[in-house]
Amino acid sequence: MMRHRKKWVRLDNASNIFLAAMSPKDTKVFRFSAEISDTVDSELLQKALNKVYDQYLLYHSVLRRGVFWYYLEESDLRPVVKLDTNPSCEALYHFDRKELLFRVIYWKKRISLEVFHVLSDGTGALWFFQDLLREYTLLKNEEIEVVEDIKRTEHSYQQLAEDSFARHFRKKENRNFGKAAESAVQSLNEIGKKAGSSVTKYGKKAFSIFMPVADKTEKNTRVYQVTGTYTPDNRPRIIELELPVKDLLKLSKDCNSTLTIYLTALFIEAIRKTAKNFKGTETIAVSVPVNLRQFFPSNTARNFFSTIRLEYTYQLDKENSMDEICKELKEQLEAQLSKENLEEWLTRLIAFEYHPIGRLVIRPIKDLVLKGINKRNNRNLTIAISNLGRVNFPEYVDPYINQVYFHTIAVRPQFCAISHGDILTISFSSPYVETDIQQAYVTMLTEKEIPVTISANKVTQEELGGEGI
Structure with a gap:
């Protein structure tokens, strides 16, 4: 058989x-x-x-x-x-x-x-x-x-x-692995050194695209890190907000920004308001995913996104208003978010991935290199955000769907946003028990007369009513 x-x-x-x-x-x-x-x-x-x-x-x-x-x-x-x-x-x-x-x-x-x-x-x-x-x-x-x-x-x-x-960013000359590898292994004595160098370069390039390293941040700039009490069993603290889309769009328009930029600026301000020992000159850095399907045609259900890094550095001689934060974030976003820039960086990244020497490096070594670079990357990010935009359903389905929510596990404070109908939901996730950042975020919204519905999960033994975690 x-x-x-x-x-x-x-x-x-x-x-x-x-x-x-x-x-x-x-x-x-x-x-x-x-x-x-x-x-x-x-x-x-x-x-x-x-x-x-x-x-x-x-x-x-x-x-x-x-x-x-x-x-x-x-x-x-x-x-x-x-x-x-x-x-x-x-x-x-x-x-x-x-x-x-x-x-x-x-x-x-x-x-x-x-x-x-x-x-x-x-x-x-x-x-x-x-x-x-x-x-x-x-x-x-x-x-x-x-x-x-x-x-x-x-x-x-x-x-x-x-x-x-691979379809959009892999160059034709990188596709014939056999010929490239034959040439690459002619000198066996150099494989170890070249392999290590190649995979290290690949790792740095990879994280600069998908989990960006703050190489562009000035050396003297301090990227603020949020700290807190980790939840007992690693479950994320999830706080869901429901808000009217139209009211939020008006606020973002008043700041001459998009909704994503406005929500991000609000997050940055919430960090600043609740920060411990904040000196007023720190940088708050944000990781933002970009759906590449809007630039390069694709129907793939697999991963097809890149990540950009936005930041705002507070200054003692500035007002540091929401308008100023939104303006700075918007300029950074527009500078990075072009098809040409994305194509150039991603083509270089894929070239590293398919380099014959890099491909001969065994998986455990690649994992160790990428894991080390990931730790470095985490030290240069403060928060993360993701806005999937509006989700639509067929007319015959829509009346049966009340709200849609989206969140992810997090190693740092993060929010995910998605809208359906007239309601935007923002789901905060955090590895920490504390909720002061989320409270500050909601307070800033309610001060602008935005109605907010809030729900949160339980993460500690006390919150769970004494039940075992």
Whole structure:
């Protein structure tokens, strides 16, 4: 009997970085949640998941470790929906287990999708989540008449597993590994030195794109670091805000900025207001992901994003107003966010990844180098933000979706924003118990007469009513 040869794909560039950077505190897992109109029917949710799962073949993958790199391999595993009873964003990958890299969970009126960032980025996972909610809504409400969305169906079957980094940024001369490697290994005595140099350069380039290193910050500039009391079992502190989009858009327009810039500037000010021993000359640095699909055509559900770094340095002789902070952030964003700049940097990064010597370096050494550079990077960032923008559903689904939420595990204070209908939700995540930064953020909004609805999870034994953690 012939054995079926399982399909596999090499990890994209960003995924390798996530694996090197992950830790018990930073599982590299993110979550989408939707509050629906009725209590979740688990049987119907399972049926909906079964259908969508069969469309997204990428989600059948398990993660495997090779000698030189990690790779995704197809599996015959089937996902099972479960009650949402564990801490948010628990690890999805364990090197000694064969398991899917996502989970679907539910609680009362909430349906949630958690994804290991190695599998997909926020945009790709959001497609899966939208289709899951669509199928569930149709099963729950049989009276709905639907005209099939052909574009979405094609989208689900084609190009989902494409490595768009390689497609757009890998030069033709880097594609013939055999010829390049033959030349590269002629001098065996130099391989060790060249390999170490190559992988170190690759690591630095990788983190300058996806987890940017503050090389552009002046040496005398102090990047402020938030500190606090870590939660007892590494569960993130999650605080969700619900706010009217129109009111926030007006505030951002008054500052001559975009909504993302305004929310980021507000975050920076909240850090400053609650900072311990803040001298007034510190720099607050922000990591901001950029969806590359808006610059380079792609239907991939895998990772396809870059990261830019924004910063604001407080000065004693300046007012440091919201207008000034927004203006500085906007100028930095516009300078970095061009197709030409992104293409130049990413092409150089991919060239390092496919360098024949770098490819001959075994995986554990690559992991160690990237892990070390990640630690350096963390010292040069204060906070992180992510705004996925507006999420839309078909007209026949929309009335059954109340709110949509998005958050991720965090090694530093972070917020994720997403809007649906007239409501923007901002989900703060933090590895710390303290909530003074989030309180300051809300206070600044309410002082501008913005109505805010707040909810928070419990992270300490006292908050959990004496229950074991």
